Amino acid sequence: ETLKVGMITTLSGGGAALGIDVRDGFMLAIKQAGADIEVIAQDDQRKPDIAVQLADKMVQSDKVDVLTGIIWSNLAIAVVPAVVQQGKFYLSPNAGPSLLAGERCHENYFNVAWQNDNLAEAAGGYANDAGYSNSFLLAPNYPAGRDMLTGYKRFYKGAVANEVYTKLGANEYAPEIAQIRASGADSVYFFLPGGMGIAFLKQYAQSGLDIPLVGPAFSFDQGILQAVGEAAMGVKNTSQWNKDIDNPTNKAFVESFQAEYGRLPSLYASQGFDTASLLISAMGKASVSDADAFRDALRAADFKSTRGDFAFAPNHHPIQDIYVREVIKEGDVYTNKIVGVAMTDHANAYIDDCQM
Amino acid sequence: MNREAAISLLIAAGLLAAPLLGNAFDEPFVITLATKVAILGLAGTGLNIALGYGGMVSLGHAAFFGLGGYVAGILASHALNYEPLFTAPLLVEGTTQMLIIWPVAIVVSGVAALVIGALSLRTTGVFFIMITLAFAQMVYYFAISWPAYGGEDGLSIYIRSEFPGLNTLNPLHFFAICYVLLILAIGFSFLLSQSRFGLALGGARQNAQRLATVGISPFRVKLTAFVISGMMAGLAGALYADLNRFVSPSMLSWHTSGEIMVFVILGGTRRLFGPAAGAALYIVLENTLGDVSEHWLLLLGALLVALVLFARGGVIGILAGQTRHA
Amino acid sequence: MTVSLIVEQLLNGLQFGFMLFLMAAGLTLIFGVMGLINLAHGSFYMIGAFACAAVAAATGSYWVGLAASLAAAAAAGALVEVAVIRRLYRRDHLDQVLATFALILVFSEGTRWVFGSFPLYLTVPDFLSGPVALPGGIDYPLFRFAIILIGLVIAVGLFLLIARTRLGIRIRAGESDREMIAALGVDIRKLYTTVFAIGAALAGLAGALVGTIQSVQVGMGEPVLILAFVVIIIGGLGSIVGALVSAILVGLADTLGRFLLPVAFDTFMDSSTANNVGSALASMLIYILMALVLFLRPTGLFGTRAH
Amino acid sequence: MPEPILQTEKLSKRFGAVVASDAVTLDLVAGEIHALIGPNGAGKSTVIKQVAGEIRQDSGSIRFAGRDIGRLDMVARARLGLARTFQVSSIAPEFSALQNVMLAVQSVERKTFRFLKPARSDTSLKEQAMSHLVRLLLDDRAEIRAGDLSHGEKRALEIAIALALRPKAFLLDEPMAGMGPENTAKLIEILDGLRTEAPILLVEHDMDAVFALADRISVIVYGRIIASGTPEQIRANEEVRRAYLGDEGHDGAA
């Protein structure tokens, strides 16, 4: 029978690019598999209260079986616990807050992207490999920002030159750049998603500083890179996916995505695609009406991921390789190339906090 | 009965009928939406007292709305985690009883309104708009970066708070609570607007100097109205927290202030049912336009512009004509 | 902490101040002088940035892009004034709030429709690119000096326009009594359309210039809107000098606050709490500043008008 | 002479270079109309504003009903019984004329903070307010929006509000301005009768009215009182003639 999926994601306003990529990746997988899935995708406007109400609607009125789509951690925290309590499945294509990985983990909650700290941890690991010993850390002042610095420090072994939290949404980084200059750091680790990252990278390039930058993939994703341009060239960043990961699934995905939508897929598109692939694999094994069987089928993660090997840790978050990428230019297009592996079969730090 | 009264009755009846129909036709989401309309209408009714009757254009009501929400969230989360709020000087436990949460929310937001109002009422006009915004933004950034109750991530309540004799988890019951409170608030606004205090408040809005020369302190009158207004917004916030079983700083953001203000203007300032009508229209548009197009915000914007241009005095204004009680 | 760091931060604060002034310049005219509440100011800012980015990409010339930003924003401004704002002069101020709030939705979503959801590329033109070396070993980006310079020019220009020209006198007269100035023989409608378009063009120019070193994306105008209002209110309505002074004050407070507050708190609490509290306070700082100024001077620093 | 109810002592106020009032010493005793006249810009309104508390004097003191009110705000002074009218009508434009007066009545009753009882059902409030409108020939305009009244009607409403305050003293700033001849005559009659209720400090440029009404006249020029006395004394004063009256006083006598 038809499986009903409710997708709550950001389709309007500033953060829409991410939501659209997740949705497009997700839909592509369904289309390719010809799976019998009905997707109801709706815009959460990046507001937690709207997201909660959409979840209510999808559960109560649309009677969906599975929910997915949320981009932002704060929205996920608002929506997921209530949804899974009502016996629905939630597959996260992006947000992976520590709360949902640890204390508030749930048997019906699966994260197909990463635990939030993962890419930061990998960046810390990479910093060790690169021989950095005095890092300057920079993130916006909100929970995800603090998690991203904690994740880095969890693996990074060197000293911390300074740790600076900026206002969320800040676009002006001259004061921080001055502090970096004065700090004597040998590397800068930063987490500044979206427009913040664009502004920072451009301003950093203008400042004439040449201390190496490293960060999680979020500021270097395919959509954003074109806007940063030259200023991002050569920067190392960590990601569980890149378009040049060498496996047939990924190759096919990148090609078909480009053919379908006329643009290169981003990290988020791959996550949307993988989420749908996981769902389809589980559908093949069990009916969603048999929750236990369906859950086991999901847990088996018996699908071909665009990132290669993929398995779930006990708290239903990925065990996966995380790569180091470098920003390059291919023709006119700025993109990433994998230059190394930061961590292999990496899980997450919250497994022990999770009792399910 | 004049025309506005008839329309008001119609709106009240419609808002009551929608969830009942939703329930009958197995569309429970309609109940949620109607509840949301009632709650945001309540917040708007509160703002209408300050903005409409008192002429105090506050762009900071999200602060009171959010504080009410956080009161509910914090009390409930302490109760659910069995952690007392304070141990010294006396033991204060959390609670999930609406009948306790509401008064606390009302008092907390009232006190906040008293402080913010007292400081802000030195200014008038757009300066007042901006200083109330400033205070709300302070609370907002504080909530975002203060980790104890979740910061930007917010705070989940998981279980809706309880009301004696009702099952609040039943959407209809919860709607009934919100609806009754909305009607009570509107009734109170009506009495207030017709009372001697309402007369003085209108005087303060139109000409504070005139009021002062007849020996009534415009400051005291306005501050009183501002506090009442903030209290209603706080109560609405507490209900909103229970509706979503979740509070977050977004309740405190200037968008929320702006949205509540839009409900009031859209419905018609100084119209008793204006805020509820505005909230209903906005929420219905928000929930139906999305199916029309991915670019539904554009449609919404265009519709709102058209409404401002052609519907003087808001929705109630076009329906009921220009006259209104001053 | 070295002297040169402090000097550099002061310079940053000053520069941020000029940037703020630039962002607020258009609003000074529309809101501060004409007295129209225009929440869609940020949209003109965004339109300028997108026009500049798109045209610069198409033509390869940053300068043509800048010209396009002026033209596009002015056109949008004139259109908005004629189609919407003009019909609201006789109404409650609040109708302007609702209408321009709605216009934000229209412009943001319209821009996303035309340009897609991804940020656009816009970067510093080559000959303004890179740092210059200042005495004391400070490298400072050349483009930021250009922003200071342009900010100054606009400040002086606006000041002369408002305070010294007949046009300025008429705008101010219209702000307090449109009917009367018209009865005396001034075509106030045309005048207001023109000035609104100029205000929008200034916003567009600011969007292009600031977008060059920040990011060009949908929604970029929203934080600007609030900042610009803050600047004008602190300065006092109608006062160009006030707007400039207040922009610099806000710029310095914000820059020094985010840099010094964590350090200051570090002296008496453990460093991670200090960092949290300090940066939390820093993000509230400009609002604290605004509340303080308004508490002490309810019509702003240089304001006399209580409207 | 009885103890004055209102007494200003050396009130001074400067605005930059302009000395708006310069050591103004004035008093008002029960039962009298004391006119304050002088050229435009001489500082008459400034005196009224200082007494009413709209602006704070730079120096000097004000006593009213036996207390020093120099530091009280407008509201407190009004509550002590000072009723003031404005040179430029100051009314609540969206309220009806009647509601404008009701506001004053309820203030006198000290019953403003009543939230639940409808004011319109309060017949005594309404009746009292109406009686004051009747006095100023405004009864058929009672339900009109005050902002829609004609200029002269607004001026009359302003007086009605002051009457409704039943004050201990009136401060009237050009009450006749803008009123037609008929209403002026009517107002002269009203003020004439009013002086026994409460004394009036009257600022007015209508010399017919001033000479018809005043028991005492003080003349202010450049912020300074240059003469004070009975109407006859003032009319005869050469300096006053030169600075202000011209030959107006003679006409008034004629």
Next chain:
Amino acid sequence: MTALLEVAGITAFYGTSQALFGVDLAVGEGEVVALMGRNGMGKTTTIRTICRMMPHREGRIAFAGRDLARLPSHRAAWLGLGLVPEGRRCFPTLTVRENLIAAARPGHWSVDRVVGLFPQLAERRNQKANTLSGGEQQMLAIGRALMTNPRLLILDEATEGLGPLIRREIWSVIAALKEAGLSILVVDKSLKELTAVAERCVILEKGTTCWSGASADLTPALTDRYLGV
């Protein structure tokens, strides 16, 4: 002779309430006409329709041979209407000088001539209008209208709030302007001065012209009946 200003049978409304029910009035070239009536009879409303600050519904208003019906108020002003409005309406945030030059049009009157007429304004050239005394504002309003160098000067209670000496001064200015050939329409409360300077009077009662004729024909019976004196 065709009149400079001709108002015939106009009616006008504020919202739904009618204020004018048929006003007729004419001002000839170089003529001074007084518009009279009790408070609230429609004098100001008539003036507002002439200056196009509000529309009329029926009737005709022509100025210098042009129908004003479709003109916006600034165009009417360009034809040569100069208004001293009721209640002064100086631009409060502008200085005295700025008030004067805001709408100035070239001609005889200049800032220097105006402050020559009202020396008190000279010292206050750079003072904001909202800090002027009432009488000073009135002088400013008159000066501002003169600065537009009108063909027809319309004075709505222009001597309100002025002291006796200045008032006399204004009346002699009006007389002088009349000598110089300016047409004037004037509303004022002081009958004596009005009838001295105006050739003709028009009296309004409840929004209609109830009497008009030469000043000389204005009998005490008439003034008692229509003006209450």
